[in-house]
Amino acid sequence: MARPINLIWVFALLSILAVGGGTAVLPEMERLTVQHFHWITEGQFRDMYSLGQVAPGPNMTMVLLIGYKVSGALGALAVGLAFFLPDCILTLVVHRMWDRLKSSPWRTAVQHGMAPVAIGLMASGTYAVARLSIFNLTSLLIAAAVFVLLLWRHFNPVLLVLAGGLAYMLLPHVVHLFPH
């Protein structure tokens, strides 16, 4: 049984490292919670992530489930505070002095240098989800279909995500070519 104190520092660390948003920090979250601390399994990590996809608001509220699994309601609360509070305080402090930073030549350098880093990290987050969810023809087709549909037209993503879930659940029953 993990102690809440470990939960707090792990998620506070993830909070500070979340350059490029929640997706960017997914591989590190998986590394720490699954491989390093064995709090949850790979499958549970994927399922919690999926629940976050279909819940309203920021998808990353799924971190609460990891806290809940590890030490109940107190764990969920601890993770919620640890994951959201550090970034909020940082934003509160930095945005108040942003105008002073505006004229610094470093500011644009930081923004332009960090943009490709953030994109690379988002790509690695995408790969981390893919590794846990794409392991047969059916799941590969679902990912490809969503990708093509979204490039073609602007669907509401949550509808496509729900459709993907239903397709994986039902398609193998209907067409025997597609495995589970």
Added chain:
Amino acid sequence: MANDVSALGQPASPSAVSLGRIFGTFLKAGLISFGGGAVAYQREYIVSANRWFDDESFLDALEISQALPGLNSVNLSVIVGDKLAGTLGALAAVLGFVLPGAIVIMASGVVWGGQQRNPNVRYFLIGVAAAAVGLLSTVALRLGHKQFVNPLDLGIILASFGAVTFLRVPLYVVLLVIAPCAVWLYHRGADGVAIEQRARHLRERLRHRHVMYIRH
């Protein structure tokens, strides 16, 4: 009084908006934003419905939110709440925005906890994750469409992707090594004109992304 100020399309003065109203507004935004792109829903309430911010200051706030670690939509809530009512306003905005999702995810987590052996539940969640891969790929592609064709940017993208994915380097090492190198390369290579040009590009990109978001 608050309405008089908003009618002019200018940000309301800090004392004009109550904490309850901030909380309630962000609660609504948090409740209806599904499937990512939460920033677009926030814009609806912050710029269109309440006229707390004009488009330009909203983009400024978004730019800061993206530059800092953390979720863009949560960082944006902090900035808007703080501008409207100080630190407590920021707290009200974040709590309002995150609370609906937190409640739904906890409820669904409890249900899921009891259904983990149900194959249909498992299959459904695998399908959701697979679909999310398609979604995340388009987001990364759209965000980085300029960076993917610039050799220096592409090199930095591949370095950070490869370090995390294949070399399994801890994220803090990547951020302490690759990020400062990237920033230094840009700082060194950037004279005044280039900086201005890039700042304009960045702004256009934000605007483009912003438009893309509000289309759904």
